[in-house]
């Protein structure tokens with residue numbers, strides 16, 4: 001099987017700026033700017049991972065371990081400081097609710113905008129428009145500006161557009177949590193359907209029962225490093241301290 005995702009020696013460092021008092025800033029200046037007012041933080045440390053086409057992978061780990069940062073690198077919204085990330089086929093993801101949506105536009109216009117960002121042609125969107133709205137259950141609100149949407153409504157429309165792009169690689173971050181239970185179930189069924197069709201799936205979630213149901217492989221991150229990679233059941237057991 002060919003790789004759908006190839007991550008090679010990826011490093012990502014964030015600069016954390018600390019707010020200091022005027023006095024501290026003055027002392028720092030007076031001392032000839034010695035030392036640093038900011039701190040560096042390595043969120044990803046030499047990460048390498050291959051994900052084959054059709055694999056279903058859960059990125060697991062405690063808060064702040066680097067899961068979302070890694071997913072953002074795979075989706076391409078973040079670039080590594082060093083190392084490379086390669087993907088094959090159309091990538092669609094739900095990383096942050098409403099990312100890629102324009103607040104002052106209606107739901108309808110945002111379907112076109114978001115669909116285009118995710119690589120659909122206008123023709124393709126015309127063809128799938130009714131189905132996108134139907135899946136989202138947004139109904140009469142489709143012509144309302146999305147700034148008036150609730151976070152659940154955002155999620156519904158964003159999820160619906162993303163799955164209608166017919167992605168080869170589907171990325172999902174924790175955000176399903178904002179959907180109500182019936183819609184969450186519908187999303188999970190859809191995700192399982194995509195996995196059943198042989199699409200590649202990468203999921204970030206703290207819902208260990210859920211990821212055990214939809215993913216086969218688990219990758220455990222700790223302080224920006226991969227510390228375990230194996231069957232999801234084994235990784236979940238380690239996380240639960242069993």
Ligand SMILES: Nc1ncnc2c1ncn2[C@@H]1O[C@H](COP(=O)(O)OP(=O)(O)OP(=O)(O)O)[C@@H](O)[C@H]1O
Nearest residue numbers: 014015016043061062063064065066067068069070
């Ligand atoms: N844009 C940023 N600037 C500075 N630090 C960041 C940025 N994005 C993430 N971080 C830091 O990188 C670390 C990893 O964050 P990340 O969101 O990847 O963790 P996570 O494993 O997804 O956590 P959680 O389970 O809490 O969602 C955290 O300490 C976070 O504060």
